[in-house]
Amino acid sequence: MERHMGSSTRTEKGMTIIDVVGQIDLGSSPALRKTLLESLKGTDRVAVNLIAVNYIDSSGIASLLEVLKEARQSKKRFVLFGLTSAVSKVLQLTRLTGVFEIRENEQQALEA
Amino acid sequence: MLSHPRFLSVVRAAVGQIGLVYGLTDDSCRGVTLAVDEAVANIIRHAYKNRYDQEIELNCRAGADQLEFTLVDRGEPVDPTRICAQPLDEVSLSGRGTHLIKATMDEIHYEQIPRGNQLRLIKHLSAAKVNVDGTDRSSN
Numbered sequence A: 001m002e003r004h005m006g007s008s009t010r011t012e013k014g015m016t017i018i019d020v021v022g023q024i025d026l027g028s029s030p031a032l033r034k035t036l037l038e039s040l041k042g043t044d045r046v047a048v049n050l051i052a053v054n055y056i057d058s059s060g061i062a063s064l065l066e067v068l069k070e071a072r073q074s075k076k077r078f079v080l081f082g083l084t085s086a087v088s089k090v091l092q093l094t095r096l097t098g099v100f101e102i103r104e105n106e107q108q109a110l111e112a
Numbered sequence B: 001m002l003s004h005p006r007f008l009s010v011v012r013a014a015v016g017q018i019g020l021v022y023g024l025t026d027d028s029c030r031g032v033t034l035a036v037d038e039a040v041a042n043i044i045r046h047a048y049k050n051r052y053d054q055e056i057e058l059n060c061r062a063g064a065d066q067l068e069f070t071l072v073d074r075g076e077p078v079d080p081t082r083i084c085a086q087p088l089d090e091v092s093l094s095g096r097g098t099h100l101i102k103a104t105m106d107e108i109h110y111e112q113i114p115r116g117n118q119l120r121l122i123k124h125l126s127a128a129k130v131n132v133d134g135t136d137r138s139s140n
Helices: A029-041 A058-073 A085-093 A106-110 B005-021 B026-047 B096-104
Strands: A005-012 A015-024 A045-056 A077-081 A101-103 B056-062 B066-073 B107-113 B116-124
Touching: A005 A029, A015 A029, A015 A058, A015 A106, A029 A045, A029 A058, A045 A058, A045 A085, A045 A106, A058 A077, A058 A085, A058 B026, A058 B096, A077 A106, A085 B026, A085 B096, B005 B026, B005 B056, B005 B066, B026 B056, B026 B066, B026 B096, B026 B116
Parallel strands: A015 A045, A045 A077, A077 A101
Antiparallel strands: A005 A015, B056 B066, B066 B116, B107 B116
């Protein structure tokens, strides 16, 4: 059975990494938004690992955007990595690929 | 179904399978799934103002050359002038759902009917399609 959504937080080389799993939709995006905003409070650099996210809709994108805006306002780094084709496609359709900082994998995300 | 977000995954699973059975490419299948998901989410948020105890009807009709998804709700009618995609040169937090629907479906029809608001989303099937029994009729 497809998992709905879950996330876990860890730290690597001073960067907070949120590993997200499952599907991000209207039901799960508020929890993700809350987790990401909380993570921003305690660090200058946040990376979101989306390698295990197989679905995202506009509410998920809106949550990511909101966190991005908060990061920019507080001059913190917010990067996405490990985008699946499903996530990439939605970002392309909403013309947001140039808005977020996107890296292919964790190693690249850690390199500042 | 109820207007609760927990049913979105059920909708996606069903729509995704329908797309596969009717021979949509993976990309188109994902697009149709996304569109129907966004439409249901819009009903929950806007027509029903995030009330989770209301009813949403979702039907699928497969024709010879198209898949048609019909959604009916009894919530607040949508102002047709507001069914417009968010200008995507702005980094805004709203309006992208409608844009995604328009970007992935071939036809969109909204109208008010006696029992509520009706949205029809239509995807044209490509020439290379598969019968429900699995045979490929594109070469016939």
